[in-house]
Amino acid sequence: ESAQKMYHKFTGHYYRPMVMAFITGFPYLFGSSDAGIFQWSLLVNVFCWLGTSILVFEIAKHFVKEKVAFVFAIIPFFFLGNIIWNFHILTENIFVFFIMLVFYLLFKYYKTKKFWYLSLALALVLSSMFVKPRAKFFAIIMALFFIKEVFRNYKSKSMIFIYGSLLMIAIQVVGMRAQYGDFTISYIDGVTYHNYLCTKAKCFEKGQKYIGRNNPRGEYLFGLNFTDQKRVATEDLKDQIKNNFPNLVKAYFDDLLDNSITGNVCIENLKNYENKDNFLFWKSFVFEVTKWQNRIFTLLAILLSAYFLFKYYRKERLYFFIAFFITYIIVLSGVSCGQGDRFHLVTFPFVILLLAKFLTDVNGFKPSSERLQK
Numbered sequence: 430e431s432a433q434k435m436y437h438k439f440t441g442h443y444y445r446p447m448v449m450a451f452i453t454g455f456p457y458l459f460g461s462s463d464a465g466i467f468q469w470s471l472l473v474n475v476f477c478w479l480g481t482s483i484l485v486f487e488i489a490k491h492f493v494k495e496k497v498a499f500v501f502a503i504i505p506f507f508f509l510g511n512i513i514w515n516f517h518i519l520t521e522n523i524f525v526f527f528i529m530l531v532f533y534l535l536f537k538y539y540k541t542k543k544f545w546y547l548s549l550a551l552a553l554v555l556s557s558m559f560v561k562p563r564a565k566f567f568a569i570i571m572a573l574f575f576i577k578e579v580f581r582n583y584k585s586k587s588m589i590f591i592y593g594s595l596l597m598i599a600i601q602v603v604g605m606r607a608q609y610g611d612f613t614i615s616y617i618d619g620v621t622y623h624n625y626l627c628t629k630a631k632c633f634e635k636g637q638k639y640i641g642r643n644n645p646r647g648e649y650l651f652g653l654n655f656t657d658q659k660r661v662a663t664e665d666l667k668d669q670i671k672n673n674f675p676n677l678v679k680a681y682f683d684d685l686l687d688n689s690i691t692g693n694v695c696i697e698n699l700k701n702y703e704n705k706d707n708f709l710f711w712k713s714f715v716f717e718v719t720k721w722q723n724r725i726f727t728l729l730a731i732l733l734s735a736y737f738l739f740k741y742y743r744k745e746r747l748y749f750f751i752a753f754f755i756t757y758i759i760v761l762s763g764v765s766c767g768q769g770d771r772f773h774l775v776t777f778p779f780v781i782l783l784l785a786k787f788l789t790d791v792n793g794f795k796p797s798s799e800r801l802q803k
Contacts, residue, residue, distance in 0.1 A: 432457060432466060441604045443655050444617040447597065448559035449520055467518065474515040477526035481505060481778050484529045488536050489785045501785045505778045508726075510693045510719045510770045517695065524561045525775055527553055528754060531571075532779075536747050545587035547575060552590035556597060562615040567757045571750070610656035619662030623650055625765040627665050629680035634673050641767035684766040685759070689727040692720030694769035722777075723770035730755050730776045733783040748786055751779050 431442035432454025442450060456469045486502035493501070505511060514521045531554045538546035551572055558565040572579075582588060602612045609616070624647040631646065632639040650658055669677045696716045701708040737752035755776045762772035 433463075441601070441608055443605075443609055444615055444620070446559035446562060446615055447601055448556055449523070449561075452523060452560075453518060470518045471516060474517075474522045477522040478505075478511060478515055481522070481526050481529045484526075484533045485778055485782055488533055488782060491536075491540075492789050493785055498785070501781050504781050508722060508774065508777050509715055510722065510774045511777070513693050513695050513719075514771070514774070519771075520561045521771060521775055524557060524564070525778055527557045527560060528564075529778060531557070532747060532751055532754075532782075535750065539745075539747055544578070544582045544585055545590075547578060548582070548585070548587040548590045551575060551579070552594040555591070555594040558614055559597065559601065562617050563621075563761055565614055566761075567754060570753075610654070611659055613659070616655045616659055619659045620650065622764045623647075623658075623662035623665055625767070626677070626680055626684060626763070627662075627669055629683065629766070630669055630673055630677040633676040633679055681763040685763040687766040688759075688762045688768065688770075688772045690720065690724050691769045692716045692718075692723065694767075694771070719770055723773055726777045726780050727759070727773045729784065730759060730773065730780045733780060733787055734759075736787065737783055748783065751783055755779050755783070 431445035431450035434440045434442050435447065435450040436454045436457035441447060452473060453466060453470060456465050461469070482502045482505050485505065486498050489498035489501050511522060531550045534546045534550035534553070537543070538550060554564075554568045554571050558568050579588075579591065598614075601614055605614070606612045624644070625641065628644055628646045629639045631637075650661060653661060693716065696712060696719065699712055734752040734755040737748045738756065741749040741752070758776050759773060765772070
């Protein structure tokens with residue numbers, strides 16, 4: 430829908446920002462049908478899925494032996510949840526590729542001290558909020574951390590990347606204001622915390638069972654115009670912080686637990702069209718694998734990010750930022766639920782990178798002396 434709005438009507442979407450719409454709808458430029466968009470999306474997702482592992486290898490080979498780096502780089506291919514998301518028009522694999530490319534460019538900046546690497550990295554991280562709007566706080570924090578370096582180089586030709594991303598932000602927020610009534614990247618944030626976190630808190634307060642979809646609060650919110658959706662969601666959150674805070678906290682940690690232990694929700698929708706006798710077995714087996722992959726790697730994410738946040742905040746900042754990103758995604762996932770492994774899967778390739786670095790610290794999987802000289 431957002432791609433159709435961009436390419437056919439030259440307007441923005443209320444929930445899905447411009448970069449995701451641009452990538453998804455690119456075949457519309459060549460007269461593609463809607464069915465062609467799904468085929469294109471699969472190609473884009475697979476490209477990003479493979480590209481992410483290549484970037485993991487390119488970073489890891491500088492602190493572990495190349496053969497070891499290769500092993501770590503192919504581990505993401507065994508995350509069944511990521512494979513399944515390749516077949517859906519969703520942001521996950523594209524967003525992961527964006528952020529992994531940001532960290533690769535940041536790695537190159539720290540290694541060479543060439544500003545254009547930093548400029549492109551910051552431009553990409555700012556642009557990532559147009560793929561997944563919840564990345565905006567991470568993008569802002571990253572930009573503020575390097576603000577002195579940016580000001581020192583504001584006349585540099587390389588600043589064109591940052592200026593371009595800032596222009597995109599201006600176009601997005603002004604366009605949203607003109608079209609829907611508010612200066613905002615997207616309206617999805619208010620809808621998310623209202624319909625998931627705050628609704629679950631209300632259910633706890635009233636002793637009711639939480640229903641993720643088609644609940645009365647959600648139906649009421651969707652019946653409003655977008656400005657009123659934003660206003661009602663904000664007022665509801667403020668009210669619950671004041672008057673229902675214990676249940677809000679309970680709902681948050683319940684969401685966090687749900688996102689940490691559940692399997693891939695898409696598997697539940699698979700149909701046995703070929704009437705295979707072993708279909709139910711494999712369906713159940715794959716779901717269990719995604720469930721345990723989520724549990725194991727979420728636990729690793731928490732432990733490794735804590736380790737690198739405390740140990741690397743003054744040295745090798747790249748790994749500190751990776752740990753901060755992992756923490757950011759997991760902490761923010763508590764505003765929503767019922768998505769299975771979707772939220773935490775985003776962190777898994779970065780967990781692999783930190784795991785490789787951690788094992789280097791502990792066991793010394795160092796690269797060869799020849800590579801160190803290079």
